[in-house]
Amino acid sequence: MSDPRPTLKAVARRAGVSVSTASLVFSGRGPVSKPTADKVRAAARDLHYLGPDPLASSLRRGRAGVVAVIIEGRLLHAFHDPYAVRVLDGLAAVLDDIPTGMLLMSQDPARPEHAIERLAGTALDATVFLGCGPAANPLVEHLVSRGIPIVALGAPRGPGVVCVDIDNRAASRDLAAHLRGLSHRHLGIVALPTPAGAGVAPLRTLLDSPFPDVAERARGVADVAGPDVPAIVAPGSDIEAGQSAGATLLSAADPPTAIIAQSDLLAAGVLRAAHDLRLRVPRDVSVAGFDGVPLPWWDEPGQQLTTVVQPGDAKGAAAGQAVRDLLDGEHPADVTLPTTLRLGSTTAPPSR
Amino acid sequence: MSDPRPTLKAVARRAGVSVSTASLVFSGRGPVSKPTADKVRAAARDLHYLGPDPLASSLRRGRAGVVAVIIEGRLLHAFHDPYAVRVLDGLAAVLDDIPTGMLLMSQDPARPEHAIERLAGTALDATVFLGCGPAANPLVEHLVSRGIPIVALGAPRGPGVVCVDIDNRAASRDLAAHLRGLSHRHLGIVALPTPAGAGVAPLRTLLDSPFPDVAERARGVADVAGPDVPAIVAPGSDIEAGQSAGATLLSAADPPTAIIAQSDLLAAGVLRAAHDLRLRVPRDVSVAGFDGVPLPWWDEPGQQLTTVVQPGDAKGAAAGQAVRDLLDGEHPADVTLPTTLRLGSTTAPPSR
DNA sequence: CTGTTAGCGCGTTCAA
DNA sequence: TTGAACGCGCTAACAG
Numbered sequence: 213m214s215d216p217r218p219t220l221k222a223v224a225r226r227a228g229v230s231v232s233t234a235s236l237v238f239s240g241r242g243p244v245s246k247p248t249a250d251k252v253r254a255a256a257r258d259l260h261y262l263g264p265d266p267l268a269s270s271l272r273r274g275r276a277g278v279v280a281v282i283i284e285g286r287l288l289h290a291f292h293d294p295y296a297v298r299v300l301d302g303l304a305a306v307l308d309d310i311p312t313g314m315l316l317m318s319q320d321p322a323r324p325e326h327a328i329e330r331l332a333g334t335a336l337d338a339t340v341f342l343g344c345g346p347a348a349n350p351l352v353e354h355l356v357s358r359g360i361p362i363v364a365l366g367a368p369r370g371p372g373v374v375c376v377d378i379d380n381r382a383a384s385r386d387l388a389a390h391l392r393g394l395s396h397r398h399l400g401i402v403a404l405p406t407p408a409g410a411g412v413a414p415l416r417t418l419l420d421s422p423f424p425d426v427a428e429r430a431r432g433v434a435d436v437a438g439p440d441v442p443a444i445v446a447p448g449s450d451i452e453a454g455q456s457a458g459a460t461l462l463s464a465a466d467p468p469t470a471i472i473a474q475s476d477l478l479a480a481g482v483l484r485a486a487h488d489l490r491l492r493v494p495r496d497v498s499v500a501g502f503d504g505v506p507l508p509w510w511d512e513p514g515q516q517l518t519t520v521v522q523p524g525d526a527k528g529a530a531a532g533q534a535v536r537d538l539l540d541g542e543h544p545a546d547v548t549l550p551t552t553l554r555l556g557s558t559t560a561p562p563s564r
Numbered sequence: 565m566s567d568p569r570p571t572l573k574a575v576a577r578r579a580g581v582s583v584s585t586a587s588l589v590f591s592g593r594g595p596v597s598k599p600t601a602d603k604v605r606a607a608a609r610d611l612h613y614l615g616p617d618p619l620a621s622s623l624r625r626g627r628a629g630v631v632a633v634i635i636e637g638r639l640l641h642a643f644h645d646p647y648a649v650r651v652l653d654g655l656a657a658v659l660d661d662i663p664t665g666m667l668l669m670s671q672d673p674a675r676p677e678h679a680i681e682r683l684a685g686t687a688l689d690a691t692v693f694l695g696c697g698p699a700a701n702p703l704v705e706h707l708v709s710r711g712i713p714i715v716a717l718g719a720p721r722g723p724g725v726v727c728v729d730i731d732n733r734a735a736s737r738d739l740a741a742h743l744r745g746l747s748h749r750h751l752g753i754v755a756l757p758t759p760a761g762a763g764v765a766p767l768r769t770l771l772d773s774p775f776p777d778v779a780e781r782a783r784g785v786a787d788v789a790g791p792d793v794p795a796i797v798a799p800g801s802d803i804e805a806g807q808s809a810g811a812t813l814l815s816a817a818d819p820p821t822a823i824i825a826q827s828d829l830l831a832a833g834v835l836r837a838a839h840d841l842r843l844r845v846p847r848d849v850s851v852a853g854f855d856g857v858p859l860p861w862w863d864e865p866g867q868q869l870t871t872v873v874q875p876g877d878a879k880g881a882a883a884g885q886a887v888r889d890l891l892d893g894e895h896p897a898d899v900t901l902p903t904t905l906r907l908g909s910t911t912a913p914p915s916r
Numbered sequence: 917c918t919g920t921t922a923g924c925g926c927g928t929t930c931a932a
Numbered sequence: 933t934t935g936a937a938c939g940c941g942c943t944a945a946c947a948g
Contacts, residue, residue, distance in 0.1 A: 217710070217711065217941095219940095219941060219942085220941065220942065220943095221941075221942090229918075229919085230918070230919045230920075231919090231941090231942080231943090232918080232919065232920080232921095232942095232943070232944085233917090233918055233919070235942065235943060235944095236917095236918090236943090239943080241943095242917085242918095243917060244917075244918085245917060245918090248917085248918080260709060262684060262706070262709065262710055263684050263685070264941075264942065264943090265687075265940090265941055265942070266628075266684075266685050266686055266687040266688075267619075267622050267623045267626075267628060267687045267940085267941080267942095268623055268924090268940070268941035268942045268943090269685075269941080269942060269943080270619050270622075270623075270687060270942095271619045271620055271622075271623045271924055271925070271926090271940090271941080271942075272923090272924055272941080272942050272943045272944085273924090273942090273943070273944095274619075274924075276618075276619060276687075277685065277686060277687075278630070278667065278686075280665075281668075286653060287649070287652055287653045287656050288649060288650065288653040291643045291649040291652070292646070292649065294644065297639070297640060297643040297644065298640065300639055300643070301638060301639045301640040304639050304668070304670060308670075308682075311682055311685070313632075313667045313668065313669060313682070313686055314667065314668045315630065315665045315666065315667050315668075316633075316656070316665065316666045316667075316668060317665060318656060318660075330660075330663055330665070332614060332615050332618075333615070333618050333621075333629065333663070334618055334629060334630075334665055335617075335618040335619045335622060335628075335629075335687075336618075354614070357612060357614065358569070358614055359569065450860065451860040451861065452860060480860075480861070484861070508802065508803040508804060508832075509803065509832070509836070509861040509862070510861070569925095571924095571925060571926085572925065572926065572927095573925075573926090581934075581935080582934065582935040582936070583925095583926080583927090583935085583936095584926095584927075584928075584929095584934080584935065584936085585933085585934060585935070587926070587927060587928090588927095588933095588934095591927080593927095594933085594934095595933065596933075596934090597933065597934090600933085600934085616925080616926065616927090617924090617925055617926070619924085619925080619926095620924070620925035620926040620927090620940095621925080621926060621927080622926095623924090623925080623926075623927095623940055623941075623942090624925080624926050624927045624928085624939090624940060625926090625927075625940095626940080917948100918947100918948080919946105919947085919948080920945100920946085920947075920948095921944105921945085921946085921947095922943100922944090922945085922946105923942105923943095923944095923945105924941105924942090924943090924944105925940105926939105926940090927938105927939095927940090928937100928938090928939095928940105929936105929937090929938085929939105930935100930936090930937090931934105931935090931936090931937105932933105932934085932935085932936100
């Protein structure tokens with residue numbers, strides 16, 4: 213049943229060669245005469261040898277063939293976001309060529325130390341933070357002192373961390389400028405969820421959020437519309453969260469004529485909230501998002517969300533490249549990817 | 565910068581004890597006097613020793629602390645499906661306790677052998693197939709001969725594979741019976757995507773599909789409504805695919821009065837197709853799905869898809885338990901989880 | 917082109 | 933309770 217796996221030594225002995233020669237046959241690195249190689253392969257077949265033990269091989273070469281992909285919070289929530297999935301897909305494509313696998317690790321924000329313990333016992337060549345977390349993370353210190361390269365998609369930040377991101381502030385600024393250009397004077401913001409937030413507050417309170425994407429996107433809007441724009445932190449990252457936050461903003465005494473949500477999923481929720489309140493989009497209220505993910509139930513011909521399109525797959529791929537370079541001993545620079553403002557059908561001049 | 569990591573030996577020497585003693589301190593297994601233990605820990609701190617090297621530790625113990633999660637096709641498509649994500653989340657929760665990480669591996673259906681090569685070079689304790697694949701998979705043979713335990717969620721099948729699944733046939737049969745009970749005589753099926761399918765064909769052609777979920781769900785319907793029900797294989801697993809398949813069925817000369825889609829996402833597409841054709845659901849056509857995932861843009865008060873609800877998280881958790889048992893040397897039996905038929909607002913008696 | 921010699925860093929006997 | 937020796941399975945130098 214579970215007989216011990218044959219070893220390279222056994223194969224070598226049966227083939228009448230030395231272990232190192234057999235090793236060369238399987239790794240394909242050194243020059244081996246064809247007859248010898250064939251003898252070794254034949255012996256391997258006889259013994260049902262399936263190649264070098266990855267564990268031993270890893271120990272010897274000092275490479276695990278694994279990068280950890282770290283996700284703040286539950287997998288469930290991260291992968292609910294089509295944008296995160298897209299990034300992961302782009303990352304996978306590049307890592308597959310190294311070749312290196314992706315080890316999924318979720319970090320419970322409630323007890324970040326648990327993640328450290330798990331990480332300490334795991335063989336890793338590098339780590340990729342999928343982002344959406346705070347700028348500071350205790351994992352970083354651990355990884356740095358362990359000498360493990362770190363690539364972050366937006367967060368965390370820090371020395372020793374290669375950062376792949378977009379210019380959140382500029383993109384947000386362009387979006388806000390678009391709405392101002394349409395002569396919207398009453399904006400409203402639905403921010404990505406953070407543990408802190410609750411209730412409507414001036415945008416100013418978000419400018420120093422420990423979450424870089426929240427803070428920078430807020431700054432972009434503040435650059436154009438000032439720091440007093442009413443903002444609400446969404447209670448989650450999904451459509452329902454956007455719906456409830458949108459409902460709050462839109463039911464206010466003097467409701468905004470345009471709402472900027474910090475993600476498309478949240479924007480979709482705002483659209484629903486508007487619908488619930490019998491408000492027409494974009495006639496009664498304009499809505500804009502962030503990410504540029506497909507919203508199949510909304511993006512029909514003639515119906516498309518105004519949003520900042522960021523290249524999820526390119527972001528993943530860039531992170532993969534950074535990992536590759538780091539593993540090659542290079543020191544890749546931070547990457548800032550371009551975004552485009554997509555003018556859809558959900559923004560128009562205010563009717564009042 | 566990247567100075568060599570301190571070794572256990574170095575720590576032991578500095579503490580004035582032997583390596584094995586130091587080892588006991590970190591593993592916490594053997595009895596060590598408190599003063600010695602403290603000395604060792606102090607030495608570790610001085611040298612910035614962060615615990616045993618996971619690679620070396622793994623080699624010695626013969627455990628990698630990793631299970632591979634195998635996904636047919638691109639990550640992008642798998643994770644687009646909220647159901648798959650839910651399963652993964654349930655799995656993660658259990659594996660976290662072992663503790664074991666999840667290594668994501670995608671298997672390109674176009675060249676399954678590539679996946680074997682990648683697997684052969686990866687240290688693994690067990691594998692979990694996330695399902696949605698054909699019953700036969702060349703990876704299985706490789707894994708079995710390597711002695712690596714396999715848990716499958718529906719597919720692949722085979723000796724040496726622990727299968728965690730639902731009773732697809734019975735669940736489907738119940739669903740079909742519900743529609744027949746409403747006196748629907750003209751059913752239509754939108755099947756999960758398979759490489760083979762194209763165009764409308766009798767249900768009979770699906771009964772022997774190499775994809776177990778497709779075949780069994782088809783059988784369930786055939787049990788009730790016979791093998792001549794018109795069926796179409798969706799060109800993908802997302803909403804668009806369901807929409808195009810639904811459009812085809814509904815534009816036929818004698819369109820069905822009720823459509824069963826083999827997933828909720830496909831059903832959502834069918835709903836859209838009906839909408840496009842100005843058909844009211846459930847007045848003009850009934851629509852049912854499979855999975856029971858939240859469709860936030862559809863599930864409003866008074867609007868809920870009729871579907872088979874299967875417990876995604878329980879399925880993931882059961883798979884995790886099976887992995888745990890297998891790693892403990894036990895031989896867990898196959899698991900069949902219960903489903904429930906949820907009668908929503910998308911099915912009603914036909915009006916013609 | 918092939919074989920010999922050294923480890924990679926750690927866990928686990930077993931004897932003291 | 934501690935320590936010395938051995939080996940997990942493989943690969944990178946070097947020598948021949």
